[in-house]
Amino acid sequence: AFVGDTSNTEINQRYEGYVAAHRRADLEVDPDLTLQAGFDVESSEAAITSLLERGIPFDAVVAGNDLIAMAAIRCLTREGLKVPSDVSVVGYDDLQLSAYGHPSLTTISQDP
Secondary structure (H helix, E strand, O other), rough: OEEEEOOHHHHHHHHHHHHHHEEEEOOOOOHHEOOOOOOHHHHHHHHHHHHHHHHOOOOOOOOOHHHHHHHHHHHHHHHHOOOOOOEEEEEEEOHHHHHOOOOOOOOEEOOO
């Protein structure tokens, strides 16, 4: 699943990378697994909760940024799922804070 606000230019570029990676692996992107979420914990958790409630199977979350990823981990854990054994989560931005969660967040760093 991809979670983020794709109307934001940076997040959309990250989403396009997600789509390109699927194409290179000869995989289709399931539109039901593309979730819109703002830059806040509440909308990020709501997006993950809606995915779980719809019963759509997924085993990974690619988050548009580290805050969304940390919210996803919190939500998944609260729902009884284990990260990363049940669902893998990766964020983007390599925030220093991402190392302090449990589990620590896998995050992508980029050069400015």
